[in-house]
Amino acid sequence: MSKVIKNERIVEDHWQVVKLAEGQTPETLDLTGEVLIVPLAVWLARKDEIITRSKPIGVWLDGNEGPEAIAGDLEHFALIAVNFPKFTDGRGFSIARLLRERYAYRGEIRAIGDVLRDQLYFMKRCGFDSYAVREDKDIEKALAGLRAFSESYQAAVDQPQPLFRRRSA
Amino acid sequence: MYRYDRIDQQMIDERVAQYRDQIARNLAGEISDDELRPLRLQNGLYIQRHGPMLRIAIPYGALAAAQLRKLAEISRRYDRSIGHFTTRQNMQLNWPKFEETPEILGELATVEMHAVQTSGNCVRNITTDPFAGVAPDELTDPRPYCEVLRQWSTFHPEFAFLPRKFKIAVTAATDDRAVIRAHDVGLEIVRNADGEIGARVFAGGGMGRTPVIGKVVREFLPRRHLLSYLDALLRVYNRYGRRDNIYKARIKILVNALGIEEFARQVEAEWEHLEDGPTTLTDAEFDRIARHFAPPAYESLPGDDTAFAAAVASDKAFAAWVKRCVHPHKVPGYAAITLSLKAPGAAPGDITDQQMEVVADLADRYSFGELRVTHEQNVVLADVRRRDLFDLWQIARANRLATANIGLLTDMICCPGGDLCSLANARSVPIADAINQKFDDLDYVHDIGDLSVNISGCMNSCGHHHVANIGILGVDKNGEEWYQITVGGQQGNATAIGKVIGPSFYAEEVPPVIEALIDVYVEQRSASERFIDTFERIGLEPFKQRAYAGHEKHKPARSAAEQVSAEAQVQHV
Numbered sequence: 001m002s003k004v005i006k007n008e009r010i011v012e013d014h015w016q017v018v019k020l021a022e023g024q025t026p027e028t029l030d031l032t033g034e035v036l037i038v039p040l041a042v043w044l045a046r047k048d049e050i051i052t053r054s055k056p057i058g059v060w061l062d063g064n065e066g067p068e069a070i071a072g073d074l075e076h077f078a079l080i081a082v083n084f085p086k087f088t089d090g091r092g093f094s095i096a097r098l099l100r101e102r103y104a105y106r107g108e109i110r111a112i113g114d115v116l117r118d119q120l121y122f123m124k125r126c127g128f129d130s131y132a133v134r135e136d137k138d139i140e141k142a143l144a145g146l147r148a149f150s151e152s153y154q155a156a157v158d159q160p161q162p163l164f165r166r167r168s169a
Numbered sequence: 170m171y172r173y174d175r176i177d178q179q180m181i182d183e184r185v186a187q188y189r190d191q192i193a194r195n196l197a198g199e200i201s202d203d204e205l206r207p208l209r210l211q212n213g214l215y216i217q218r219h220g221p222m223l224r225i226a227i228p229y230g231a232l233a234a235a236q237l238r239k240l241a242e243i244s245r246r247y248d249r250s251i252g253h254f255t256t257r258q259n260m261q262l263n264w265p266k267f268e269e270t271p272e273i274l275g276e277l278a279t280v281e282m283h284a285v286q287t288s289g290n291c292v293r294n295i296t297t298d299p300f301a302g303v304a305p306d307e308l309t310d311p312r313p314y315c316e317v318l319r320q321w322s323t324f325h326p327e328f329a330f331l332p333r334k335f336k337i338a339v340t341a342a343t344d345d346r347a348v349i350r351a352h353d354v355g356l357e358i359v360r361n362a363d364g365e366i367g368a369r370v371f372a373g374g375g376m377g378r379t380p381v382i383g384k385v386v387r388e389f390l391p392r393r394h395l396l397s398y399l400d401a402l403l404r405v406y407n408r409y410g411r412r413d414n415i416y417k418a419r420i421k422i423l424v425n426a427l428g429i430e431e432f433a434r435q436v437e438a439e440w441e442h443l444e445d446g447p448t449t450l451t452d453a454e455f456d457r458i459a460r461h462f463a464p465p466a467y468e469s470l471p472g473d474d475t476a477f478a479a480a481v482a483s484d485k486a487f488a489a490w491v492k493r494c495v496h497p498h499k500v501p502g503y504a505a506i507t508l509s510l511k512a513p514g515a516a517p518g519d520i521t522d523q524q525m526e527v528v529a530d531l532a533d534r535y536s537f538g539e540l541r542v543t544h545e546q547n548v549v550l551a552d553v554r555r556r557d558l559f560d561l562w563q564i565a566r567a568n569r570l571a572t573a574n575i576g577l578l579t580d581m582i583c584c585p586g587g588d589l590c591s592l593a594n595a596r597s598v599p600i601a602d603a604i605n606q607k608f609d610d611l612d613y614v615h616d617i618g619d620l621s622v623n624i625s626g627c628m629n630s631c632g633h634h635h636v637a638n639i640g641i642l643g644v645d646k647n648g649e650e651w652y653q654i655t656v657g658g659q660q661g662n663a664t665a666i667g668k669v670i671g672p673s674f675y676a677e678e679v680p681p682v683i684e685a686l687i688d689v690y691v692e693q694r695s696a697s698e699r700f701i702d703t704f705e706r707i708g709l710e711p712f713k714q715r716a717y718a719g720h721e722k723h724k725p726a727r728s729a730a731e732q733v734s735a736e737a738q739v740q741h742v
Contacts, residue, residue: 066408088207088290090330094407097327102442118191118200118208125326138199149183151176153320155447156327162396162447163176163320164454 003139004110005120006130008146010139013132015058015079017112018042037081037112040065043073051076060112063091067098067105074105082128084113093126100127100157117145127157170231170539171316171461173281180324181278184285188212189271196268211291211329213259213284214270218591223262223270224287225277229297229315229339230258230542234529237540239280241525247273250522254510256582256633257294257336258542259287263589285323290331290418292322292403296338298346299507299543302462303551305499309366311341311358313459314395317450321396328403332410333418335403336375348544350374350383350664351636353420354402359389367391372402372432373424376630380666381421384429386436392455394440397448401440405432465537465552470502474556489573489615490562504555508548508565509572509580513605516598517583518546527568535561544633545582547575578620578687579605582633586626586643587650593626595643595650600624600679607680617687620700621659636660638700639686640667641679652679656686656712657704670713685715 004013017037020029026045029038037058043050050057058079059070070077080099082092092111099105110130111123120131124146133139155162173181191208194200200208209215213224225240232240240260244252247269248262255261265273277283286293295315302310318337322328328335338347341358349355355371368390374383390398411417424432481488496505508528511517520528528548532540535557536550543549548570553561565571574580581604584590586597601624608614623637627644634640640655651673658667674682687700689711694703704712 063412087204088330089412090290090328091408091412093327093330094404116204118204119330122324122326122329141199148187149180149324151180152326153180153323154325160447164451164457165447167174167176167454167457 002132002135004130004132005139005143005146006108008143010143015110017060017081017132035078037079037110040069044069047073047076058108058110061095063089063095065095067095067103071103074099074103074107077105077107079108079110079130080105081110081112081132084111084115084119087114087116087119089114093122096123096127097157117142118148120145121148125152125154125156125158170233170312171228171458177320178278178281181281181283181285184212184283184324185271185274185278188274192268192271207289207330209270211286211289212270212274213287214267215288216267216591217263218587218589219264221265221267221270222589223265223273223284224255225260225262225282225284226287226294227259227282227542228319229295229301229312230299230544231312232540232542233280234532234538234540236280236282237525237529237532239276239282241522241529243273243276244522244525252520252522252525253516253585254518254520254542254546254548256544256546256584256631257287258296258299258544259294260542261585263585288334289329290333290335291329292325292331292335292337295319295322296336296347296352296544298340298342299541299549300346300496300505300551301341301541302464303498303500303503303505304342304346305497306343307341307499308343308360309341309358310459310462311339311347312462313455314339314341314356314358314368314392316458316461317395317455318399321399321448325403327400328407331403331407332412333415333420335406335420345660345662345664348633348636348660348664351376351380351633351660352383354399355383356395361389365391368395370398370402373421373429374664375419375421376633376635377419378416378628378630379419379421380630380635381425382664382666383421384424386424386429386433393450393452394444396450397443397446398436398440400448401443402436404439405435409435464500467500467503467552468554470500470554470556472501474502474554477555477558480559484559486566486573487559487562489611490566490571491558493573493575493577493615494571495558498552500552502555504553504558505549505551506553506558506561507543507575508550508570509574510547510570511574511580512569512572513579513609514602515569516585517581517601520548524568524570527564527570531561531564545575545580547580573611574614576619576621577614578608578617578622578683579614580621582621582623582637584624584626584631586624586632590626592629593643594628594645595626595652596676597624597626597632597641597643600641600643600652600676603676603680604683607684617691618699620687622683633660634658635666636664637667638704639683644673646673650676652676654679654682654686654716656709657701659701668709670709670716682716685718686712689715 026042056078060081215222253261338352340347357369370387371383372386541549587593621637623634624641625632625634642653655667
């Protein structure tokens with residue numbers, strides 16, 4: 001069990017991110033765990049089997065994996081995680097926005113991987129609502145990263161109207 | 170110029186607080202140097218050869234006199250009383266202390282300034298025509314577009330960690346003075362056949378190690394769609410631009426790999442989802458911003474001023490300055506003037522704290538309290554009464570700000586180079602200095618006429634050498650400084666990348682080689698030809714032959730070592 005930030009609070013979390021080990025194929029992955037976040041390849045290869053498990057399931061997307069691949073499957077996911085291979089890799093911001101704004105995904109979107117305090121504000125704006133802060137970092141302190149700014153110019157998931165449409169109001 | 174409202178100010182104040190906290194956490198060991206790097210870069214802070222360098226944002230080059238005075242004060246208090254203007258119209262301080270940078274940003278915030286996104290893999294400072302708002306050949310003032318883009322790009326949540334840096338330039342004039350074709354995105358403000366205003370969008374241009382001229386990705390984009398379309402374009406780049414190789418990460422590589430048609434198709438497909446969404450720019454917002462750029466209270470003046478004409482007729486030095494440094498203005502009786510920061514012996518683009526004070530005073534006294542920084546690293550006062558030009562010139566001259574060399578050989582664009590920059594392969598300022606010494610006869614420099622000579626200390630091309638008539642690029646061969654020469658580049662509507670004339674030269678060979686190239690031009694030119702015209706007529710070969718006459722020992726092809734060391738450069742420090 002580990003801690004994540006969820007809805008701007010620190011909570012105990014049971015989800016387990018599953019990764020394919022070297023030489024392992026999607027077909028051979030052990031799916032007996034309770035609450036798994038499986039790689040996209042596993043979901044695509046064993047979708048029917050996973051659905052019949054009738055346990056909550058999550059999927060995780062890597063930076064080079066688009067939400068297009070799961071656009072028709074969103075109802076099945078209790079959670080979608082987006083991996084940041086490095087905190088400087090910004091593809092995950094676009095992926096989260098697309099999930100929310102284009103594909104209208106309403107479930108939990110979790111940032112996993114190299115997730116650091118100083119990117120949380122932008123993640124929140126792009127539609128993430130949970131954050132598996134990198135384990136060597138102080139998650140309590142990281143909370144402050146969600147509140148770096150009190151206003152923003154652009155429209156995004158957290159504020160669908162750009163400042164210029166609200167400024168005169 | 171644009172003035173902050175409460176919200177703009179609050180965001181910049183919060184940015185200072187965020188940065189102050191990040192630096193404190195780094196000093197406390199909570200955030201590693203590697204983790205801090207992109208954060209400090211997005212606040213303009215590099216770690217350089219001799220210590221930190223802070224690049225301060227000057228949005229589209231526009232400064233108020235009070236802001237320049239603040240820069241002078243900061244340079245005195247936190248640096249060595251000198252600033253350096255860059256080709257992105259920003260200012261660099263080369264000797265700040267790491268621990269004091271939060272204080273500097275705090276000081277800047279008191280005059281509505283910052284160092285946001287002056288580095289890092291994000292949308293950088295938007296640049297434009299230094300004669301915006303006053304140029305007789307402009308369709309409209311490009312500055313409101315720049316400010317709209319500044320706000321859209323500032324802390325954009327989706328595009329703070331792009332594959333690589335992203336530079337946007339805007340022009341609204343017949344003659345492009347913002348090098349828009351050498352930018353990741355270039356916007357040319359135009360009217361379509363129906364009289365509607367919008368932008369012709371260029372994408373995929375850039376300098377660096379792979380210079381590319383931008384291509385038209387959309388012939389006409391109505392103004393209201395500017396931001397949503399750029400969101401779509403940046404999203405395509407953010408998702409599909411290469412991240413595996415820093416040298417292939419700019420958008421130009423993606424555009425070239427896909428082809429402009431396919432790239433345009435992908436952007437359009439993305440934009441279909443965003444078109445007419447909330448990011449659609451409202452007329453009310455555009456007008457709100459445009460009001461900040463309303464023309465100043467011009468007087469009704471005759472087009473010609475008799476005292477001015479008399480001074481030109483009687484004072485040869487003044488006449489030379491007027492010829493090179495005074496530019497047409499759309500309002501009768503006014504002129505825009507360029508204060509040259511290319512005096513002999515001065516590092517191009519450098520300005521002392523005292524000169525900053527003088528320029529601020531000149532702006533207050535003669536140009537409605539505002540000034541602009543040019544991408545050629547000079548300063549423009551845009552709204553000067555012609556009758557004041559002689560007085561202004563005398564003050565400028567007394568402060569080494571009136572060298573009559575704008576657009577001439579000695580008006581060199583030059584990066585700080587190996588003296589300061591840790592990316593550089595070679596020094597650049599001493600080369601500029603040596604060329605200045607070689608061409609110390611101003612009459613001859615005037616006779617040579619329009620000629621751009623630009624110097625970059627490495628392939629990153631901060632000195633814009635690719636688009637110079639004569640470009641000089643510092644390269645490192647086995648730890649030695651060498652210089653590669655290109656000929657035939659130019660900026661503007663006919664932007665072209667210069668061609669390499671051959672193997673590189675030693676530093677001391679550069680001035681005589683430049684002289685040889687100019688000799689070819691002087692011998693071959695027809696009466697009205699500029700250097701670039703002669704080059705286009707006679708081609709590279711005559712220049713090449715003259716440059717290497719007597720230099721056969723350097724004829725061997727570029728050595729492998731030269732290639733290797735160019736590859737070994739680090740981009741971010």
